[in-house]
Amino acid sequence: MMNYLQRIGKSLMLPVAVLPAAAILMGIGYWIDPTGWGAGSPVAAFLIKAGSSIIDNMAILFAVGVALGMSKEKDGSAALSGLVAYLVVTTLLSTNTVAMLQGIDVAKVNPAFAKIGNQFIGILSGIIASIMYNRFSHVKLPDALAFFSGKRLVPIMTAVSMLIVSVVLFFVWPVIFTGLVSFGEAISKLGAVGAGLYGFFNRLLIPIGLHHALNSVFWFDVAGINDIGNFWAGKGTKGITGMYQAGFFPVMMFGLPAAALAMYHTAKTTRKKQIASLMMAAGFASFLTGVTEPIEFAFMFLAPALYLVHAILTGLSLMIAALFHWTAGFGFSAGFIDFFLSWRLPLANKPLMLIIQGLVFAVIYYFLFRFLIKKFNIKTPGREDETDDVVLGTQEAETTENRFTQMAATIYEGLGGDENVTSVDNCVTRLRVEVKDMNKVDQAKISSTGVPGIKIVGPTSIQVVIGTNVQFVADEVEKIRRQK
Known part of the structure; x- marks a missing residue:
């Protein structure tokens, strides 16, 4: 369970990493017009609106990012399914739709449904989409339906799943929303x-x-x-x-x-x-x-x-x-x-x-x-x-071209190589690795590369803290895995 939650946290870093773009755009816009919020400058207004287009749609980015990050093959169809999931639930549980379903005036609809398009729903949509991808992306249908086999089946099954989720949320979302608001209000007070x-x-x-x-x-x-x-x-x-x-x-x-x-x-x-x-x-x-x-x-x-x-x-x-x-x-x-x-x-x-x-x-x-x-x-x-x-790896003799290659090779060897490593992924600063046998991991060898830290998070899960250059090391590890 803990490993699954950590994977969700790692997947969230993809959409969260988009926020600097919004910060730069809005920051420059407010720098130009710090009091008018863009009213006094078309250029400032343009930049501020461009940045807010990201901030205001973070729930959608969460749905797409989590679906992509939680899917086994990091395939684009998983990301598309995350978007499908989010659109289905937010449309079915929008204030207008709920008013129609309940046969009441829009003004009488529970306020919780006005907040259905939030990051919690985005994350839930991404999780459902990733489950559907991992389950149905390789399913082969009869020849008459062959066009919808495999990855094309994923968005369809995601939409069907979200119909069921929407029915459940129709009853429980007001309760969940009230609990979240109460928790936030308790802290804010x-x-x-x-x-x-x-x-x-x-x-x-x-x-x-x-x-x-x-x-x-x-x-x-x-x-x-x-x-x-x-x-x-x-x-x-x-x-x-x-x-x-x-x-x-x-x-x-x-x-x-x-x-x-x-x-x-x-x-x-x-x-x-x-x-x-x-x-x-x-x-x-x-x-x-x-x-x-x-x-x-x-x-x-x-x-x-x-x-x-x-x-x-x-x-x-x-x-x-x-x-x-x-x-x-x-x-x-x-x-x-x-x-x-x-x-x-x-x-x-x-x-x-x-x-x-x-x-x-x-x-x-x-x-x-x-x-x-x-x-x-x-x-x-x-x-x-x-x-x-632990002797930190000295890299003075290394060139820029081979520094990450050598680091990746040593780390991968320390993890037990192909015989022990089952999967490798990364977040903003860490390699996240699944191994068959934790006893075969040589932490001293991994530490010799100069990494800031190593953390065992489960019987077969280990994280190697690299820093902001983790992507380059992860890429080199992936090359090693493909070559063998």
Whole structure:
């Protein structure tokens, strides 16, 4: 079950990765016309509307992305089926259709049906479509119906399945919707404390990949909060809308890079050079783009107590930003690029104070991490016992052309090669691998390539944290698998 949920989380990264495009377009548009929301400039209006076309249709992107990511062969017909599924359920359960089915006036229809086109329904549609693809994409029908065999059968079966799902949702969706709204409202009523609790649990769920589920409640329109969409669309209350985003900037831009510096300074002298290259790259990625997994996975499992401290500090950061009503927003993650694009948006409130807060958090992260690491002799990267030391792969002699090829070959060999590996996939920063026998996996060999971390998530499931270059390594692994 956990592995399945993680696959959903990984699949969600495909549509979520589209958000930077919306952020750039809307950010530039608001930069041109920060008060008129495009009313004072045709160019600004053009850019803002182009960006909102992505934000406003995230549910559709979720349906397509999840269907594609969860299908065994990542085939286009699965993505098409995800779209079919979404269109069927949202049409059958639209306010007008429900009014007709119930024989009542449109104004009397349960408000839940006005929100049927949300990310939760998008994800559900994608899951149903992927199930139909995996079940029917290779089915052969009798000759008279041969045209509809295989992949052509998938959208048909998806549509039929969504008829049944729509009937079920007709009765249960109002209950589900009310529960989601109640949960969101319960947190939102806690104000700054609620934002802090959200930040804390957001980080705690990173290791199992379920933070995406939590994010969907607060960032998107699942429970009516839609913090990201409303912030970028200029809909909401200045100083309030964006409170579930703002506190991440001090942590991702300043806190985690400072933690990386602390881990470098506390590393053994013989390991400092290797740790410096790892932490510098990871810290820069965190600051610039808000991609934090290379740093977090570097100490998440080596020092879980330290990771708990990181989660607490993240919650504290969100609570402070919310308490003082400092807001900024992001399209993808809380890095400098998104901060730069969002700080002149209409709902951005004293965003430069987040920089001040970030500098303070950098000091807190650095000295607290350094103190705890030394005080309790925490085995962060570069501090492992000699018997446990893993030699990070030095790549100074490697050329740009063969660096990823050699890394992929070593990782694949460490995973057990063709005899042990059954499937390889990747998300934004991690290789996700299924193996036959976990005992045949050589973690030391994999770690010798310099990867930030390795995580066993099930009896036959293992993740190798690569970083933002994971796609290049995954491509090379796929080449190796095809050649053998």
